[in-house]
Amino acid sequence: MTDQAASLETLRRFRIGAGTALGLAALAVSLLFAVAVGAVQVPLGTVTGVLANKLIPGLVDANWTAGREAIVWDIRFPRALLAALVGAGLGLVGAALQAVTRNPLADPHLLGISSGAAFGAILALLHTGLFLGLLTVPLLAFAGALVAAMLVVGVAGLAGATSADRLVLAGVAVSFIVLAGANVLIFLGDPRAAHTVVFWMLSGLGLAQWAHLVWPLVVLLPVGVWLWLRAPEMNAMSVGDETAATLGIAPARFRMTVFVACALITGVMVAFSGIIGFVGLMMAHVVRLVMGGNNARVLPFSALFGAIFLIWADIVARVVMAPEDMPIGVVTGLIGGVFFVGLLARRRL
Amino acid sequence: MTPHLVADGLTWTPRGAPPILSDVGFTVPQGQILAICGANGAGKSTLLRMLYRYLRPDAGRVTLGGDDLWALPARAAARRVAAVLQEQPTDFALDVREMVGLGRTPHRQGFAASGARDAEIIAAALHRMDLTRFAASPFGTLSGGERQRVMIARALAQEPELLVLDEPTNHLDIRHQLEVLALLRGLGLTVVLTLHDLTLAAEIADTLLLLHRGRLVAHGPPAKVLTPHTIAATFAVHARVDRSGPTPRFSFHL
Numbered sequence: 001m002t003d004q005a006a007s008l009e010t011l012r013r014f015r016i017g018a019g020t021a022l023g024l025a026a027l028a029v030s031l032l033f034a035v036a037v038g039a040v041q042v043p044l045g046t047v048t049g050v051l052a053n054k055l056i057p058g059l060v061d062a063n064w065t066a067g068r069e070a071i072v073w074d075i076r077f078p079r080a081l082l083a084a085l086v087g088a089g090l091g092l093v094g095a096a097l098q099a100v101t102r103n104p105l106a107d108p109h110l111l112g113i114s115s116g117a118a119f120g121a122i123l124a125l126l127h128t129g130l131f132l133g134l135l136t137v138p139l140l141a142f143a144g145a146l147v148a149a150m151l152v153v154g155v156a157g158l159a160g161a162t163s164a165d166r167l168v169l170a171g172v173a174v175s176f177i178v179l180a181g182a183n184v185l186i187f188l189g190d191p192r193a194a195h196t197v198v199f200w201m202l203s204g205l206g207l208a209q210w211a212h213l214v215w216p217l218v219v220l221l222p223v224g225v226w227l228w229l230r231a232p233e234m235n236a237m238s239v240g241d242e243t244a245a246t247l248g249i250a251p252a253r254f255r256m257t258v259f260v261a262c263a264l265i266t267g268v269m270v271a272f273s274g275i276i277g278f279v280g281l282m283m284a285h286v287v288r289l290v291m292g293g294n295n296a297r298v299l300p301f302s303a304l305f306g307a308i309f310l311i312w313a314d315i316v317a318r319v320v321m322a323p324e325d326m327p328i329g330v331v332t333g334l335i336g337g338v339f340f341v342g343l344l345a346r347r348r349l
Numbered sequence: 350m351t352p353h354l355v356a357d358g359l360t361w362t363p364r365g366a367p368p369i370l371s372d373v374g375f376t377v378p379q380g381q382i383l384a385i386c387g388a389n390g391a392g393k394s395t396l397l398r399m400l401y402r403y404l405r406p407d408a409g410r411v412t413l414g415g416d417d418l419w420a421l422p423a424r425a426a427a428r429r430v431a432a433v434l435q436e437q438p439t440d441f442a443l444d445v446r447e448m449v450g451l452g453r454t455p456h457r458q459g460f461a462a463s464g465a466r467d468a469e470i471i472a473a474a475l476h477r478m479d480l481t482r483f484a485a486s487p488f489g490t491l492s493g494g495e496r497q498r499v500m501i502a503r504a505l506a507q508e509p510e511l512l513v514l515d516e517p518t519n520h521l522d523i524r525h526q527l528e529v530l531a532l533l534r535g536l537g538l539t540v541v542l543t544l545h546d547l548t549l550a551a552e553i554a555d556t557l558l559l560l561h562r563g564r565l566v567a568h569g570p571p572a573k574v575l576t577p578h579t580i581a582a583t584f585a586v587h588a589r590v591d592r593s594g595p596t597p598r599f600s601f602h603l
Contacts, residue, residue, distance in 0.1 A: 012485065102439045235443060236451050240436030246401045247507070248427030248455035292487065293442045 019291065023304045027084065030311040034080035035072055037315055039323040047072055074210070082208040082272060083314040083328075084307040085216040087279055089224070089269045091306020093262040094280025095287070095298050096227050099234035100255045101164045107280035108145075108266040111171030115178040116148020116263070117141040117270035118201060122182050125197050126189030138215055142267030148178050149263035153256055164241070167255065200274050202327035205314050212272060219268045223261050224303060230258065231295035238293065276329050278336030279306050285343070351415065352376035353539045354383075354511055358409035359399055369395045370563040374409070377556070382533065382540040384550040384571070387560035388584050393543045394515060396560065400541055401432035401513045413511055427455035431504035432513040433497075442487035448499050449474050452506030471506050478502040478532065494525030501532065514542035518549065551575055551596045559583045572597055 035047045049060040050072045062069070090108070097106040108114045120140035130136040155170040186194050233254055236244045241251040269276075283302040291297045310328070313335065317328040354377040362368040370392045377383045385393050398404035399411055402418055411418040418426055431452065438448075452474070453467045475481050478498040483491065488499060497517060504512055517533070518526040526546075530553045533540055544550040550557055551571035559566040559574060561583045567574040575597055580588040584601075591598045 104440075232451075232454055232457065235447065236454050238443065239438045239448075239451065240434065242398070242401075242403050242434050243432065243436050245403045245423075246427060246430065246432040246434075246513075247451060248424035250423060288442075292444060292447075294444075294447050 016291070016297065019301065023301065023308070027304060027308050027311075030308050031080050031084065034083070034311050034315050035076040038071075038076060038318055040068075040071060042068060042072055042076075051077075078210045078213055079205050079208040079314065080311055081213055082205050082216065083310045085213065085220055086205070086269045086273045086276065087306035087308070087310025087313075088303040089216065089220045089265045089306070090276060090279040090310070091283035091302035091304075092220075092224055092227060092299055093265050094282075094306075095284035095295070095302035096234065096258055097262055097280070098284050099295050099298070100237055100258045101168050102238060102240075103164060103168050104285065105281065106168060106171075108262065109275070109277060109280070110168065110175065111259075112148045112152050112173075112175035112178055113145050113171075113263050113266045114270055114275050115175045115182065116151075117145040117267045118275055119148070119178050119182040119185065120144020120267070121200070121271050122185045122189075122197055125200070126185060126193055134212075135215075138268050138271035141271035142264065144178075145263040145267030145270065146260065148174055149259050151178070153259065164255070167259075202274060202329055204317070204325055204327055205273055206325050208272075216268050216272055219264055223264050224299075227258065227261055228296070228299050230254075231299055234258075234295040234299075235293075238295075274327075274329065276310070276332055278332045278340075279310060282336045282340065283309065285340075289343075353379040353381075353414060354400075354541070355412045356396075356400070356409070357412075359396065359406045359411070360408040361395055361399070361404060361406055368563055370399075370406075372409070373560070373563070373565050375556075375558055375565070375568050377539055377541060379539055380537050381555040382542070382553055384554035384557045385541065385543045385560060386545070386547060386550055386557060386583070387566075390562075391560040391583070392563040393560055395563075397432070397513055397515055397541065397543060400511070401430055402426050424455045427507070429509055430511045430513065431507040431509035432515070433500045433504050433517055434515045435519060438488060440489055442489040444485050444487050445480055445491070445499055446471060446475065446484040448488050449480075449502045449506050452503040452508075455507065470508065474502040474505040477505060493520050494522070494528070497521060497525070497529055498532075501529070505536070510539060512536070512538045512540045514540065516543055516545065518544065518546065547575060547580070547599050548597075551598075575599070 032044060032047055036042050036044050046064045046068055049062070049064065050069050052059045053062065054073060094107040097108065097111060098104055118141070120143050121137050123144070124130065124137045124140040128136070128140070132139055152167065152171045152174045155174055156167045186197055189197070233244070233249050236247045236249055237251060237254065244251045283306045284298055287298050287301040287305055291301055310332070313331045314328050317326045317331045320326055357374045359370055359373045360368060361370045373396060375383065385396060387393050395404060399406050402423070405419055413429055418430070449471050450467070453470065456467070475484055478501055480495070480498055480502055483495065488496065491499065501517070514533070517529055521529065526549065530549060533542070534553060554571055556569060557571040557574045558568045559579055566583050567579045572592070575590065577588045577590060580586065580599070586601045586603060589600045591600070
């Protein structure tokens with residue numbers, strides 16, 4: 001290795017290390033800030049104090065009211081953490097889907113997975129009743145996402161092709177059909193309940209509770225790690241299906257497996273937050289601009305950036321129309337869309 | 350001595366269509382180069398796909414060093430056969446070192462990260478293709494000739510016994526065409542490649558195979574295979590062969 005190449009390598013390692021440290025620090029700061037800001041402003045000292053006392057009871061003298069503590073611990077912390085989890089999940093899923101379809105527009109929306117999850121959730125909310133208790137909505141959303149993913153795969157197979165571009169086209173078609181089905185469910189449902197559902201579809205993190213957080217986490221952690229471990233295969237897929245095959249990968253089967261993994265994550269995220277647009281599409285692009293295209297970095301950083309982005313989007317959603325919550329999907333769509341236009345105008349995409 | 354690569358009776362017929370390839374067989378000794386030539390649609394790419402294990406033949410066998418290629422697990426086969434194809438990577442730019450590093454994919458054990466040996470092999474492949482100074486450049490910023498060298502370096506990092514190349518000189522200017530072919534000559538690997546340019550093919554190949562509508566027209570040393578008669582049968586053109594130089598040169602007219 002020449003000296004120049006070695007120094008470039010050192011520089012790259014430094015950038016990755018610095019990026020990781022900065023990203024994690026930004027995530028922590030964002031979380032604290034999200035808890036402090038809102039209709040009632042809570043001083044950062046109180047936020048860290050409550051957190052410290054929850055981790056190690058009696059560490060700090062409680063000089064705050066029980067009401068403040070409830071706002072910090074019972075309402076805002078779970079909400080900020082849910083934002084982080086959902087953002088991480090959507091960012092990760094977007095990056096993985098873009099990698100295996102070789103399509104920069106791929107995300108759970110385009111491929112019909114989000115619509116499937118919404119269909120399942122609406123079915124639970126309006127028609128079946130909560131026959132499985134609190135888990136009914138996430139489970140049906142999850143099942144809906146999986147069925148939609150299978151439909152996409154099936155339609156692509158029907159077209160006699162499992163190639164990347166066919167799969168995306170099949171996803172678009174299935175997405176429209178499933179969304180039409182979901183609208184029929186709303187139309188047939190109780191009009192007053194339908195209002196709630198429409199509101200839920202507009203997305204929001206307002207229903208976050210500690211007890212619910214475990215479900216997104218339980219899905220995101222193992223599936224996310226599995227996707228991350230598949231990064232070398234995703235890199236190989238970026239050259240093309242045939243080349244991937246010559247490297248010992250079965251491209252069609254690999255794409256299907258990643259697809260199902262993404263349906264798992266998307267299903268549970270949609271169940272807890274509604275359909276939040278643009279995060280999945282956008283994060284991977286931002287990360288690739290900063291970090292290059294290696295999926296071993298793109299996947300974790302898309303998750304990290306997604307988490308930070310959604311925490312801030314939720315802060316905006318809570319603050320601009322306080323004390324009312326604006327649907328967070330409106331915020332992500334506005335910010336994301338304008339940001340994308342900016343990137344396009346500067347020819348960075 | 351048994352030849353290194355043996356293809357025997359290779360046949361492939363898509364559903365509800367006439368055969369693309371009928372009963373094609375050939376052998377390539379260790380370290381020799383076979384060029385496959387034929388008109389568009391003659392079945393060259395289909396034939397290559399059977400060698401790099403993307404398309405399973407309906408009938409016939411491919412053996413490498415005596416092992417049936419299609420009886421091997423995919424990863425085991427990928428450690429022995431590498432291919433440089435015409436696929437264009439996406440703009441999700443990997444840098445050159447990462448691109449070459451893809452060649453180590455079939456050698457990875459479980460979840461182990463790439464080790465020092467992988468790094469050495471990648472560095473050697475970069476050096477061999479004269480790419481060391483580009484190692485940290487994004488693949489998308491390279492010229493066509495440089496990209497082709499990266500793809501060959503990636504194949505070398507795979508440490509294959511057999512290297513398959515689909516039109517490796519396509520879209521390259523004359524100098525880069527000659528450079529790529531000279532590099533292939535110097536590798537000492539068993540090589541099978543398709544080429545449109547018969548003069549180049551005659552220059553680089555030890556043996557040459559002519560395909561016409563999925564059937565073998567001729568197979569042997571280039572000087573013997575490329576005659577006005579076989580060229581007329583394969584490409585439907587009249588050819589004049591100039592044998593004054595070390596390798597034959599051709600001129601064509603309708």
